[in-house]
Amino acid sequence: MAALRKWFLTGLLVIVPAAITLAVLHWIVGTLDQTLLILPEAWQPDRLLGRHIPGFGVLLTLLILLLVGAAASNFAGRKLVQWGDAIVSRIPVVRSIYSSVKQVSDTVFSESGNAFRTAALVQWPREGVWTLAFITGAPGGEVAAYLRDEYVSVYVPTTPNPTGGYFVMVRKSECIELEMGIDVALKYIISMGVVAPPADPALESAH
Incomplete structure (x- = not known):
């Protein structure tokens, strides 16, 4: 029974990540x-080739993004x-939604952004309980006027779904910046601490 249980768990560790990855890719491609x-019916690949081949939409999307980006990069664009x-x-209404989304996208995707x-x-x-977070900037405007010390804005993601979380402002002195990459930190959060980041040789030598 112990061997069967071990084989079963090992099979789960192999199959589950592969199955979830394939399901996500299938959803994205679909x-x-x-x-x-958006193409005229006569230009659609399904009609031209006589069969549906997944992935043409991905290529079209990338092409559209590149063309729009190139056009918007010059003076006229x-x-x-x-x-x-x-x-x-x-x-009305549309401007509030659009401006909010645009501000977030400008902050996240801009090369000069710090998000x-x-x-x-x-x-x-609470104090004494530590978690991983991401620094998104510094408080500004009226909020900054009420904060006496130096604060930073941070996003505290939930686990295992980091798309949900909390926006909080903490004292900069109480926020420990890490050298680990964002992808490593996200992997640590999504795995609920199971996939720990590699040790920093500089920190180990210091101890």
């Missing part, structure tokens, strides 16, 4: 393949984007 619907932003900002660039240790949800 979703992106829907972008093919930037002016066009600014013109579009100005129009959207005049539409999710640094992993850190913070005491959460």
Whole structure:
């Protein structure tokens, strides 16, 4: 029975990650393949080739992103984007949603942004209990006026789903910045601490 149990658990460790990975990839490819619907019916790969081949939507999406990025990178493209932003900002309800999403995307995807660039240790949800978090910036505006000390804005993700979490402001002196990469920190969080990050040789030698 012990051998059967060991084989069963080993099989789970092999099959579950592979199955979940395939399921996620299947969902992504299937979703992106829907972008093919924007093409005229005569140009759709299914009609031209006589059969459905998954993945053409991924290529089309990448091509669209590259073309839009190239167009928006020049002077005329930037002016066009600014013109579009100005129009959207005049539409009630839509402008509040669009501006919020744009601010987040500008912060996360911009090369000059600092969001999710640094992993850190913070005491959460109470003193003496530590968790991994991501520094997203510093408090500003009216909020900063009420904070006497130097604070940083951090995002504390939940586990095993890091897309949910809490936005908190903590004293910079109580936030320990880490050298580990963001991908390593996310893996540590998603695995609920099972997949620990590799030890830092510099820290080990210090001890």
